[in-house]
Amino acid sequence: MKSYVTDAIRNVGIVGHGGTGKTQLVSACLYTAGMTPRLGKVGDGTAVTDWDEEEVARHVSIQTGIAYAEWQGDKVNFLDTPGYSAFLCDTKAALVAADAALILVDAAAGVQVVTETVWDYANEYQIPRAFIINGMDRELANYERAIQSVQEAFGRGAIPVQLPIGTERQFHGIVNLITMEAHEYPSDGDGKAAVGPIPKELEATAKAAHEALVELVAEGDDDLMQEFFDQGTLPIEDLKKGMRAAIADRRLHPILLSSASHNIGTADILDFIIDMLPSPAARGPVHGHLSDGEDIERKVADTEPVSLFVYKTISDPFAGRISCFKVLSGVLRNEATLQNVTRGVPERMQHLQVLQGKTGVQVPEMHAGDIGAIAKLKDTLTGDTLGEKSSPIVYDPPSLPEPLLTFAVEPKTRADEDRIGVAIHRILEADQAVRFRRDPQTKEFLISGAGQQHIEVVVAQLRRRYHVALTLKPPRVPFRETIRGHADAEGKHKKQSGGHGQFGVCRIKMEPLPRGGGIEFVDEIVGGAIPRNWIPSVEKGVREAAERGYLAGFPVVDFRVRLYDGKYHDVDSSDMAFKIAGSLAFKEAMKQAHPALLEPVMRVQVEAPDAYSGQLMGDISSRRGRISGSDTQRSHVTIKALVPLAEMLSYANDLVSMTQGRGSYSMEFDHYDYVPHETAEKVIAAHKAHRVSTEEEAATV
16 A cells, blocks of 8 residues: 555544444445445444444444545545443544544434533544534434534534435435535445536525525635625635635534435545545644653654654454554654654564554555554553654643443453453553552452443453453442541550560641642651651551541542651661551541541433433432533433432443433543431441451451
8 A cells, every 4th residue: 555645644533422323434435435345334344443343242332443545546544433431531542643523413313412522522632523414314314403403512613514415215415515516326325426406496595505604614714704795705716715724723613414324425525524624734733742841842744753642552362462653743664663752662663554444554654644553562552652762752642531430350260360460451551441450458350441331341352352251240439538627646556576676656637638639748747756767657657548448448538647746766666667657647547537438429411302301300319419400402301410420330221221222321520529428337337348258258268
């Protein structure tokens, strides 16, 4: 395959709510461009970006699929992202490599929960975007209603550039409001449109829509506005030029139409991507920093030193670790040796390739702005920057949400326990939303993820790819502990057993900090009551005891400890003695300081048909939730609430039951708040019972 220069490259993130047809649209675009021999279908494994066994089995995108199409002599890199809330971490990470986003909206459902989430991601990265109303041939598809939904959510900058020809099953083409032509697609789904005049019944509507588009484009440019006033319209070339500028400035968000399943509208979408969306260079320079923190920037150009950013890692049981990257500057050539600037190690760039789904196509070089992949780099992981050692630059990785839910997992056999380490390491390399650790107190393996579905997928991948079978135990909510009052306590560790003993005494004062204050340790020792070299040991003892918890084994947070006095012995005092004394002082202080339990409270957004709103609000209230607002648009209601995470563990399944599968929700962490007394007592009692049973089991062994 040949390499493409920067101006001939378009990097497009395909984003939207789950089920809007993103993977099918990419498959249709690839077929229309002649990249695949037939139109792949989602769910049967024939769609290029639908290759993972879990995705095929579950009929949902779990990770970002990568593919490319050659069109009009240019190259389009597609990033086919997940659309369900449990997998949006991968969506956000992948959009770092995109220079524009196409947001898919279902023609029947309109704007949904995740539509707004991915819009926010594009805003955060300052990515130009356009909308595609997909599924125009579906039953209940409604063009006017879908357009209204988009404009109500995202403003008048979202404007149609196409009109549908036909409705629902009769949808078979579009009117291009830029060129004022009709593009009608054949029923055989080959993606090639016949160009002709606009049907008479649509002429008046098309003319009015064209004038609205021209006026909106002219508003943002003084020269175009003057031309518009002088002539009453804009020539097509000037209109296109103004649109490109307005899209790049994120003032204009065109709305296109398609039926991905029947390959209607895809040729127009490919034309639009090439003609209207910016190349990597057109978005301006990229920003990074030196190792000392000094900010610098680079042009996305071949003339700059080589630098690239690894935005994703794919873990393949056969090929090993595949690093997906974007060349941000310079020309990357095969066999080049670059420095991993993040980790300070060299890497040999052998066998450069571009990905077409799971298949790699080797290329001799890659120009600035292109997206590629390379297998088996020694030390490089997601978020790393590679570049020339003589011209270092570091690009910051995106800020990703922390995992929401934790399960305990148990290997089914001794063989599974032996294999789990390597398998989990591979999973962690590929999925940034996963955390895995072993609880030092309970000795349990704990796995954390973005939700129950996410964790179930990880467990299934461990079984299928790495032959590690795990049993999931009930989810663990990340409670925290804190204090409400003040305390003054002493910790004394004194032990004499012949020879050198152990002696350390410390006196501390404890007081609460505002929520999010963490842990502060203040040294107020005067007069040498405790020698300087042992004060860090007291702090270590306090922090380790806080990590182990006091009420129910959860970390204690948001408090300040002041070490103000103590005693030592010239011979018997040691680091260990003062560490233990610090731990004892902490425990004694906790008795006095009115300890309390904190729980994570989530910001929840639920979307469902309006008929279910009363039931949904009642259910949220029964989960100790506080409704913060609701909005009804068309026949759908969006409910916003703050709900404790402990009450949301079974919500996904319950929502399906309440809405017959027609509801969806997203949630993200908002804050920690005090647990009600009754609930706290249950959590503490469960912890004590678990600890007793664990100790009895250990004693038996």
